[in-house]
Amino acid sequence: MNSKWxxxxxxxxxxxxxxxxxxxxxxxxxxxxxxxxxxxxxEGRNSVFLASRGYDVTAWDFAQSGIEKTKRLAEDRGVIVNTEWHDLADVAWEEEEWDAIIHIFGHFPTPIFERTVEGIRKALKPGGYYVSELYTKEQIEYGTGGPKEIENLCDPATLLSRFSDYFIQHFYIGEVERIEGQGHTGVAHVVQSIFRKRGSAKVEKNKF
Known part of the structure; x- marks a missing residue:
């Protein structure tokens, strides 16, 4: 998988x-x-955007070429993004380290997905946010991006179950249009989530 990416x-x-x-x-x-x-x-498009908005951002990927492009894009945009090579199949998650974890179109086989979710839950600070947009299994019928293996696509019910003890600040299942380079090319079927870990951090007013 690493060589493919x-x-x-x-x-x-x-x-x-x-x-x-x-x-x-x-x-x-x-x-x-x-x-x-x-x-x-x-390749860094989301982490560079967040850094441009004043966040302290770290980007993980297991394709070294992606990390290099993240560094290049950050330099071009005049921002700083910390980059780290990690394989989510065996990465060590630190406890209560992050104020938010962003997961955009990262699809994995079920064992890695389950391990990643547990890591996210451990690594978020109290009051921290998990933000994701993922292709659902229905995306197979759309063919506008994402894995070709249905088992690597997201089941929204599974996502809700894994974060059932979090505040649900946004949850949507349905169609969106995504034109993102050559990789995402039209109307797609996604699940969007904003889950907030219960804790003492201030709740932001919903602005959707």
């Missing part, structure tokens, strides 16, 4: 473009300033 991101062109995911742009209105982790970050 490394090869994809080795091209000069940004496969998913240089602009942030539109849902993330909306969700950022709810996020307090702090330490943010972007997982499966690819």
């Amino acid at each position: 490394h090869e994809r991101f080795s091209m000069d062109e940004y496969f998913y473009g240089k602009e942030p995911n539109l849902f993330l742009v909306q969700a950022t209105k709810q996020l307090p300033k702090g330490k943010i982790l972007c997982i499966a970050e690819g």
Whole structure:
């Protein structure tokens, strides 16, 4: 898997473009300033956007070529993004480290997804946010981006179950249009989430 993504991101062109995911742009209105982790970050479009908004951002990916493009995009935009190579299959998650964790179109086999969710739950600070936009299993019928293996696509019910003890600040299942480079190319079927870990942090007013 690593070699596939490394090869994809080795091209000069940004496969998913240089602009942030539109849902993330909306969700950022709810996020307090702090330490943010972007997982499966690819070529850096979302982490660079967050850094431009004043967040302390770290980007994880397991394609070294993606990390290099993240650094290049951050330099071009005049911001700082901390980059780290990690494989989510065995990464060590620190406890209560992040104010928010961003998960945009990062799809994995079920065991890695389950491990990642548990890591996210552990690593968020009390009051911290999990923000995600993922393709649902219905996306197979759309063919406008995402994995070709249905088992790697997200089941919204599973996501709700794993975060059932969190505040649900936004949850949507349905169609959106995503034109993001050559990788995402039209109407898609997604699940969007903003879950907030119960704790003492201030609740932001819903701005959707």
